[in-house]
Amino acid sequence: MHFSLIFNILGWLLTAFGVTMFVPASISYFSGGNAYDNFVVSGLGTIFCGIMFVLMTRGSGKILSHRDAFLMTFLAWFSLSLFAATPLYNSGVVPTYVDAFFESVSGLTTTGASVMTGLDKLDHGILFWRCLLQWLGGMGVVVLATAIIPFLGVGGMQLYKAEMPGVEKDKLQPRLKETASLLWGVYLIFTVICALLYKYGGMTAFDSICHAFTTVATGGFSNHEASIGFYNSPFIEGVCIAFMMIGAVNFGLHFMFLSKRNIFVYFKNVEFRTYMFVSFAAVLFLTYAITGAENGYPTYLESFRHTMFSVASIVSTTGFATEDYSTWPFVFSMFTMFLMFVGGCSGSTSGGLKVLRMMIILRQGIRELVKMIHPHAIVPLKIDGNSIGDKIVQAVWSFAGLYVLSFIVIATLLSYLNDLNLVTSFSAALATLTSLGPGLGDLGPTANYGSLNDSTKIVLCFSMLLGRLELFTLLILLMPEFWRK
Amino acid sequence: MKSIVIGAGDVGLNIARHLVMEDRDVVVIDSSLERLQLVNETLDVQTIHGKGAHPDVLERAGAGNADMLIAVTQSDEVNMVACQMAYSLFNVPKKIARVRHTSYLKLVKGHLFTPDNMPIDVIISPEAEVADSIIRNLDIPGAFDSNYFAEGEIALIGINIQENSPVINIALKLLTNSADTEFVAVAIYRGGRGITPRGSDHLEAGDEVFFVCRTSDIHDVMNLFGFESQKKVRRVFVIGGGFIGFEVCKRLVARGISTRVIESDKARALHLADMIDDITVIHGNAVDSDLYEQENVGQMDAVLAITNDDAVNILASVMAKQIGVEVVVTRINEANYMPLIDNLNLHKVVSPLEITASRILQHVRRGFVHSLHTIHEGKAQVIEAQVTRTSKIVGSHVMDIDLPEGVTIAAIYNAKKGMILPREMTIIREGDRVIFFSAVEQISEVDELF
Numbered sequence: 058m059h060f061s062l063i064f065n066i067l068g069w070l071l072t073a074f075g076v077t078m079f080v081p082a083s084i085s086y087f088s089g090g091n092a093y094d095n096f097v098v099s100g101l102g103t104i105f106c107g108i109m110f111v112l113m114t115r116g117s118g119k120i121l122s123h124r125d126a127f128l129m130t131f132l133a134w135f136s137l138s139l140f141a142a143t144p145l146y147n148s149g150v151v152p153t154y155v156d157a158f159f160e161s162v163s164g165l166t167t168t169g170a171s172v173m174t175g176l177d178k179l180d181h182g183i184l185f186w187r188c189l190l191q192w193l194g195g196m197g198v199v200v201l202a203t204a205i206i207p208f209l210g211v212g213g214m215q216l217y218k219a220e221m222p223g224v225e226k227d228k229l230q231p232r233l234k235e236t237a238s239l240l241w242g243v244y245l246i247f248t249v250i251c252a253l254l255y256k257y258g259g260m261t262a263f264d265s266i267c268h269a270f271t272t273v274a275t276g277g278f279s280n281h282e283a284s285i286g287f288y289n290s291p292f293i294e295g296v297c298i299a300f301m302m303i304g305a306v307n308f309g310l311h312f313m314f315l316s317k318r319n320i321f322v323y324f325k326n327v328e329f330r331t332y333m334f335v336s337f338a339a340v341l342f343l344t345y346a347i348t349g350a351e352n353g354y355p356t357y358l359e360s361f362r363h364t365m366f367s368v369a370s371i372v373s374t375t376g377f378a379t380e381d382y383s384t385w386p387f388v389f390s391m392f393t394m395f396l397m398f399v400g401g402c403s404g405s406t407s408g409g410l411k412v413l414r415m416m417i418i419l420r421q422g423i424r425e426l427v428k429m430i431h432p433h434a435i436v437p438l439k440i441d442g443n444s445i446g447d448k449i450v451q452a453v454w455s456f457a458g459l460y461v462l463s464f465i466v467i468a469t470l471l472s473y474l475n476d477l478n479l480v481t482s483f484s485a486a487l488a489t490l491t492s493l494g495p496g497l498g499d500l501g502p503t504a505n506y507g508s509l510n511d512s513t514k515i516v517l518c519f520s521m522l523l524g525r526l527e528l529f530t531l532l533i534l535l536m537p538e539f540w541r542k
Numbered sequence: 543m544k545s546i547v548i549g550a551g552d553v554g555l556n557i558a559r560h561l562v563m564e565d566r567d568v569v570v571i572d573s574s575l576e577r578l579q580l581v582n583e584t585l586d587v588q589t590i591h592g593k594g595a596h597p598d599v600l601e602r603a604g605a606g607n608a609d610m611l612i613a614v615t616q617s618d619e620v621n622m623v624a625c626q627m628a629y630s631l632f633n634v635p636k637k638i639a640r641v642r643h644t645s646y647l648k649l650v651k652g653h654l655f656t657p658d659n660m661p662i663d664v665i666i667s668p669e670a671e672v673a674d675s676i677i678r679n680l681d682i683p684g685a686f687d688s689n690y691f692a693e694g695e696i697a698l699i700g701i702n703i704q705e706n707s708p709v710i711n712i713a714l715k716l717l718t719n720s721a722d723t724e725f726v727a728v729a730i731y732r733g734g735r736g737i738t739p740r741g742s743d744h745l746e747a748g749d750e751v752f753f754v755c756r757t758s759d760i761h762d763v764m765n766l767f768g769f770e771s772q773k774k775v776r777r778v779f780v781i782g783g784g785f786i787g788f789e790v791c792k793r794l795v796a797r798g799i800s801t802r803v804i805e806s807d808k809a810r811a812l813h814l815a816d817m818i819d820d821i822t823v824i825h826g827n828a829v830d831s832d833l834y835e836q837e838n839v840g841q842m843d844a845v846l847a848i849t850n851d852d853a854v855n856i857l858a859s860v861m862a863k864q865i866g867v868e869v870v871v872t873r874i875n876e877a878n879y880m881p882l883i884d885n886l887n888l889h890k891v892v893s894p895l896e897i898t899a900s901r902i903l904q905h906v907r908r909g910f911v912h913s914l915h916t917i918h919e920g921k922a923q924v925i926e927a928q929v930t931r932t933s934k935i936v937g938s939h940v941m942d943i944d945l946p947e948g949v950t951i952a953a954i955y956n957a958k959k960g961m962i963l964p965r966e967m968t969i970i971r972e973g974d975r976v977i978f979f980s981a982v983e984q985i986s987e988v989d990e991l992f
Contacts (some may be wrong), residue, residue: 140587147614210838213586214582214583214586215583226591227588227589228588229570229588230567231544231567231569231586231587231588232567232586232588233584235567397858446575
């Protein structure tokens with residue numbers, strides 16, 4: 058393990074991260090807030106630590122091995138969360154450091170679960186910082202680093218693999234640096250368009266930027282207690298739905314669309330088609346199910362509007378809300394729990410198992426059935442006309458197995474540590490693991506994670522990181538084998 | 543600057559590595575996922591899974607905006623078809639193919655490989671070149687590397703300084719002044735680190751030195767370094783009769799050298815015996831010490847261990863050294879073995895991959911490069927470049943040229959005067975060829991001088 062190199066890269070990352078803290082600092086200062094000094098102090102502290110790491114280690118000469126990449130990626134996420142929490146804690150908007158850490162992990166992992174209350178009256182610097190964290194975490198801080206840090210070379214590919222969600226992690230361009238820059242470029246373009254539309258729809262400039270950050274990142278932090286429901290505007294809801302879905306689609310596909318200027322690239326992709334089909338089917342079914350029901354809505358139009366928004370928010374694992382869907386008929390909670398599991402497309406900013414994995418799992422099941430009927434048949438598993446190798450099928454299955462196992466362990470821990478009921482503990486475990494944010498039951502969209510005790514919050518932080526780094530990157534560090542020389 | 547490499551075998555991988563080192567965008571195509579995974583783990587390139595000659599695969603690799611395609615799969619036919627596709631469908635400017643079969647190679651000088659028929663700009667057939675390089679190596683005792691520039695008039699020789707060498711601890715300046723023969727030390731590698739030689743530097747035992755001299759002076763310069771002229775090679779034992787072994791044997795026999803070749807594959811051994819006259823083919827294990835004794839290997843003037851298997855070559859070389867063979871040439875593909883080689887005292891190493899890469903890189907450059915050789919596992923290159931009227935350096939004194947760090951002018955070649963040593967006041971004229979030494983990181987800056 059090349060600790061020296063790992064900490065060197067980490068040092069650069071922290072230094073750059075510290076510099077970004079001056080953005081919320083100036084926002085706080087110019088909007089008349091009083092948290093700017095906290096950001097300046099934290100920023101300087103972070104830069105100092107970063108520079109210390111850089112000075113004490115040697116970066117060049119060695120190449121990051123794949124083991125280093127796992128450790129490096131975890132350390133990057135962990136340390137950035139630690140430092141990101143300092144201005145939140147210093148400014149006193151949260152009572153304890155654990156709360157601040159929870160908030161920053163929830164931000165960077167684009168979960169959007171919050172412990173903070175009274176958002177509408179908060180310092181603009183603090184609000185901006187939460188949203189910026191989600192935006193940075195959305196496309197991945199390590200991917201961003203590979204675009205910026207010059208000396209990563211081949212090791213960068215290992216980092217890219219360790220952080221990027223998805224099944225097959227191909228490059229879009231010959232060079233990793235360009236691939237990473239492209240992904241971030243596409244991400245930036247969508248963010249800008251989203252912000253302009255929000256502004257057009259009636260948000261303030263500040264709100265539109267913040268919400269664009271958290272929409273395209275499928276994060277779900279809002280500057281208002283009532284989330285997107287605050288605006289009560291069908292236009293803003295429409296923009297929000299569109300960009301949540303865009304954020305949950307493979308960015309490689311977006312890149313192809315932007316470079317070829319041909320909308321059909323989306324429809325040629327079977328994962329995209331399946332994702333859209335499932336989402337629409339869910340909206341139609343749930344609209345039908347809750348219209349006229351007790352706690353539902355009287356008219357189809359009304360329930361369609363709210364179901365559409367809630368489903369889009371859930372399948373893209375964003376976590377915005379217009380209505381408190383946890384009080385709707387239970388079929389909604391039941392059904393959306395499955396949708397949470399699936400999440401968005403691979404290579405997107407969303408969480409969950411990912412549609413592609415789910416498709417592979419289902420088709421493998423069908424394949425087994427066909428094989429039982431024709432024991433000697435050769436049945437390939439095809440996605441978009443290409444055979445998927447058994448190796449990938451195995452990897453997908455083991456991922457799904459570990460995912461379910463992690464979910465069970467976390468849910469059990471939650472009910473043990475905080476005496477939560479079945480729906481609450483299950484949904485909280487899922488909502489953090491899939492980076493959705495708000496759960497169901499006692500932790501629904503209008504509720505807040507602040508009431509939980511510290512140990513529960515730490516378990517949830519672990520769950521969020523586990524989900525964002527797609528299990529393997531974090532679980533591999535728990536293997537004794539990993540540390541053996 | 544995008545290059546597509548088809549075939550992720552040893553050769554393809556090595557070429558891709560060199561291209562990446564030169565800061566080019568590289569896409570590698572192969573039909574084996576395992577090979578591609580290996581490529582992905584070692585290089586910052588894009589990989590495409592599929593058959594390299596298929597138009598849709600080339601399309602996915604972005605052949606439309608590539609400026610070069612290098613086809614080095616195992617199959618001559620795939621390589622040729624890939625070039626045809628690249629030309630007809632994607633208009634790729636430069637197409638390089640590896641073609642190994644003699645039946646095709648006979649036609650290289652004809653009109654087969656022209657845009658009208660088979661549009662391939664450069665055909666490389668590494669076996670022949672590697673064989674040439676091995677034979678050259680036999681000619682110069684003590685050298686582990688020898689390459690030629692300017693139509694063979696200038697030689698670049700790599701040697702290891704022995705402990706009893708008379709040049710140890712003498713400043714290079716004195717060495718070059720005192721000698722009757724002219725030579726220029728272009729690079730010294732000491733303990734794996736490169737040193738740009740200056741007049742005040744002196745050599746130590748164990749140094750790896752590359753120098754440039756007139757081809758006719760090689761033996762005099764070698765004497766100066768303490769390598770005595772050795773007796774002429776008359777009897778050679780070749781281990782391994784594969785593609786390269788075959789070419790080597792043909793050349794040895796043609797020179798009238800008594801040649802014995804050992805090959806472990808029976809069919810291949812029969813084939814060798816059929817195809818080459820006046821040769822003794824032995825079917826047996828390449829590392830069998832009883833067999834070495836039977837065949838009197840200890841009495842041979844030289845042993846060439848050139849099977850496809852690096853490990854066998856190393857083992858056979860060590861065994862040959864132990865029974866007293868003085869000249870042992872070892873073929874090594876994997877750069878990983880290089881540190882081991884130094885410890886085992888095997889000095890004459892031939893690396894087919896490096897030779898192939900050198901040939902290809904020479905064509906990667908813009909038109910001004912006449913020849914190019916990579917040294918020290920590709921970390922540096924020696925380039926022979928043509929000075930044209932538009933070159934930046936034309937008409938300037940050598941001392942006035944602003945060379946990047948790590949780049950030196952080794953020699954200048956003038957068609958009339960032959961090799962000229964670069965003195966401070968030497969003027970570079972149009973039509974001259976300049977031989978540069980450059981670390982691989984500075985290659986693009988060297989390009990700008992022309």
